[in-house]
Amino acid sequence: MTGAWIAVLATAAGCYGLKLAGLTVPQRVLASPRVRRFAELVPIALLAALSAVQTVTSGHAFDLDAARLAGLSAAVVALLLRAPFLLVIVAAAGTAAALRAAGIS
Amino acid sequence: MSALTRTRAVVKPARPVRDGVGLGLAVGVSGVAFGAAAVSSGLTVWQACALSLLAFTGASQFALAGVIASGGSLLAGTVGAILLGSRNTLYGLRLADLLRPRGVRRLLTALGVIDETTAVSLAQPDPGTARTAFTATFSCLYLTWNLATLAGAIGAGRIGSPQSFGLDVVGPAAFLALIWPRLRSGRAERLVAVAGVAIALGVTPLLPVGVPVILAAMAALGGALSSPGAQPPPSPESPLSPETTS
Numbered sequence: 102m103t104g105a106w107i108a109v110l111a112t113a114a115g116c117y118g119l120k121l122a123g124l125t126v127p128q129r130v131l132a133s134p135r136v137r138r139f140a141e142l143v144p145i146a147l148l149a150a151l152s153a154v155q156t157v158t159s160g161h162a163f164d165l166d167a168a169r170l171a172g173l174s175a176a177v178v179a180l181l182l183r184a185p186f187l188l189v190i191v192a193a194a195g196t197a198a199a200l201r202a203a204g205i206s
Numbered sequence: 207m208s209a210l211t212r213t214r215a216v217v218k219p220a221r222p223v224r225d226g227v228g229l230g231l232a233v234g235v236s237g238v239a240f241g242a243a244a245v246s247s248g249l250t251v252w253q254a255c256a257l258s259l260l261a262f263t264g265a266s267q268f269a270l271a272g273v274i275a276s277g278g279s280l281l282a283g284t285v286g287a288i289l290l291g292s293r294n295t296l297y298g299l300r301l302a303d304l305l306r307p308r309g310v311r312r313l314l315t316a317l318g319v320i321d322e323t324t325a326v327s328l329a330q331p332d333p334g335t336a337r338t339a340f341t342a343t344f345s346c347l348y349l350t351w352n353l354a355t356l357a358g359a360i361g362a363g364r365i366g367s368p369q370s371f372g373l374d375v376v377g378p379a380a381f382l383a384l385i386w387p388r389l390r391s392g393r394a395e396r397l398v399a400v401a402g403v404a405i406a407l408g409v410t411p412l413l414p415v416g417v418p419v420i421l422a423a424m425a426a427l428g429g430a431l432s433s434p435g436a437q438p439p440p441s442p443e444s445p446l447s448p449e450t451t452s
Contacts, residue, residue, distance in 0.1 A: 104280050105248070105249060105250075105253055105274065105280065106253065107280070108270065108274070108280040108281075108283055108284045109249070109253045109256050109257055109270070110256070110260070111284045111288075112257065112261050112266060112267075112270050112283075112284050112287040112288060113256065113257060113260035113261040114260075115284070115287070115288035115291060116261040116262070116263050116266050116287070116288060116291035116294070117260065117261070117316065117317060119288070119291045119292055119294050119295045119298075120263075120291070120294045120295065120297075120298055120316045120317065120319040120320075121298070121312075121313070121316035122295050122298065123294060123295035123296060123297060123298015123299045123300075123301070123302065123316075123319060124298040124299075124301065124302045124307060124312055124315060124316050124319065125298075125302075125312070126299070135430050135431065136430075137296065138429070138430040138433065139426055139427060139429075139430035140292050140293050140295065140296045141293065141296070141388075142394075142395070142398045142425075142426035142429045142430055143289060143290070143292055143293065143423055143426040144265060144290055144293050144384070144385065144388075145385050145388050145389070145395050145398050145399050145402070145426065146398050146399065146401070146402030146422045146423055146424075146425040146426040146429070147269070147286065147289060147290050147402065147419060147420075147422055147423060147426075148265060148269075148290070148381040148382075148384055148385045149381070149382075149385060149398075149399035149400075149402045149403050149422070150402040150403055150405065150406035150407075150418065150419045150422030150425075151268075151269055151272055151286075151377070151378070151381050151406075151419050152377075152378040152379075152381035152382050152403075153378075153403040153406060153407055154276070154406050154407065154410060154418060154419055155272050155275075155276060155374075155377055155378045155381075156375075156378045157407070158276075158407070158410050159276070160276070160277060160415060161410060161411050161412075161415070162411070163407075163410075168372070168375075169374060169375050169378075172372055172375035172378075172379065173375060173378050173379060173382070176375070176378075176379035176382055176383065177382070180382065180383060180386045185232065186232070186233065186236055186380075186383050187232075187235055187236050187239070189379055189380075189382075189383045190236065190239045190376055190379050190380055190383070192379075193372065193375045193376065193378070193379035194371060194372035194373060194375050194376050194379070195372060196372065196375075197372030197374070197375045198370060198371050198372035199372075201369065201370055201372070202370070
């Protein structure tokens with residue numbers, strides 16, 4: 102578990118450092134529209150990728166789990182209905198849990 | 207400040223504390239989801255709490271837990287999580303001008319530079335109100351997020367199989383919800399998301415677990431190079447996309 106602690110503390114230090122850098126560095130360093138645009142788009146690319154990878158893969162293989170796919174679909178429906186964040190999560194987990202309780206997975 | 211923000215300030219008197227506490231409570235409660243996801247991924251209760259206390263940025267925290275859950279390397283998980291924190295640097299740049307924190311205060315203020323505090327602060331009509339809004343949002347969200355993380359982490363440790371509660375879908379659903387307002391705000395954003403997914407899934411069979419997600423940043427690079435400075439239109443219904451107020 103030591104490795105996990107290193108990962109946890111390195112993530113914490115890196116995230117804090119990035120926040121502090123924003124308050125500290127001169128404004129013009131990141132004034133370039135391309136740099137600005139990149140930082141805006143990074144979370145979109147990474148989070149979309151994470152969501153997909155965790156939904157349809159397991160290790161190196163594609164792994165389509167019906168309950169998980171249904172859960173994520175429920176999240177999409179909740180988002181389209183403009184549900185608040187927590188309700189989206191509950192809809193996703195609840196759908197997957199209900200399908201698994203019914204023996205579908 | 208955009209026309210949108212000004213209009214809002216005229217129509218509605220600024221209520222920085224009410225706005226901040228309201229958003230802080232609403233978003234902070236979802237720390238339960240993080241605590242549960244972290245513990246079911248294999249992190250301990252204390253590691254989950256350490257992330258919420260010290261990293262205090264939801265997307266990065268969920269990302270690290272997610273990579274660990276899928277058996278990825280800790281290094282890949284850490285790099286991905288830190289990469290996700292890079293947008294907070296831009297928020298810091300915006301807030302530095304507004305809040306003007308000095309000395310030790312700056313070190314504490316830095317911890318609170320995230321999506322929600324930025325959104326509420328930038329929506330205020332003047333720097334004084336913005337400072338109040340930042341403090342209210344940060345303190346309420348920090349307290350709620352950390353207590354909720356502890357509750358979720360302890361709760362997830364007590365139940366048997368995380369899968370039977372659908373906890374494996376919590377991460378993917380949370381990621382989607384976090385980027386949803388941005389996906390709604392522009393076509394370029396949607397293209398970048400689709401490209402990111404395609405890159406990550408395409409290289410998944412070939413590369414170590416966790417690395418495909420980092421490579422998805424190439425989609426953001428492509429997006430930035432092809433449409434630099436293209437600002438998405440403001441989305442009034444979304445309190446979580448502060449960059450649209452620029």
